Amino acid sequence: MNTTPTPEQADELLAQAEASQTQARTNDAWPLVTLFFVLSAGLSVGLVAVGLITDNTTQLIILGAGLAWLIPALVVYLIKALSWSRRSTAVLITWLAVIVIGFIGGVMTDSFAASTPVPFFAAGLLWVAAPVFSLLALRR
Structure with missing residues (x-):
């Protein structure tokens, strides 16, 4: 009984392993993308x-409403994320820092200083960070 695969069988096995890895990365990335966009x-x-x-007071109420999206976004991510790869974890930590x-x-x-445009620039940074980091998460 010979269990050593032929070169053709070995190539097929490697192709199947690569396809499985790609599918796992893609499945792991979509909950992360949802988290990025919602937050x-x-x-x-x-x-x-x-x-x-x-x-x-009104600022705090609206700010709290924005932060309230943190809970459902994290619940979706933690329930639907199939694996914790090093790459997705690094992207998540970098995005959180930004x-x-x-x-x-x-x-x-x-x-x-209440009259500065810095909160608008910061909001723009957050708005741009979501698609940029989503593309990084979806990259194969």
């Missing part, structure tokens, strides 16, 4: 509200 949209709307509204820096920078700048 970026919610937080950027909150930042625009911070830039437009002068009443602190989001946190942009969000905190926009909110803090508005609290020190």
Whole structure:
């Protein structure tokens, strides 16, 4: 009984393994893309509200509404993500760093000087970060 595959069989097995890896990466990426878009949209709307509204209570309410999207987005991601690959984890951590820096920078700048356009720029950064990091997550 010979269990050593022929060169043709070995090529077929390698092709099947590569196809399985590609499919797994793609399946893992879509929940991550959903997370990117939902959180970026919610937080950027909150930042625009911070830039437009002068009443602190209303700012906090709208900001809280934007942050409320964090829970369903994380639930979808944690339930639907099939695997935790190193690549998707690195993309997620980098995206989170960009989001946190942009969000905190926009909110803090508005609290020190209410008439600056920094919250709008930060909202734009968050809005652009979602498709950029989504494309990185979907890259094979």
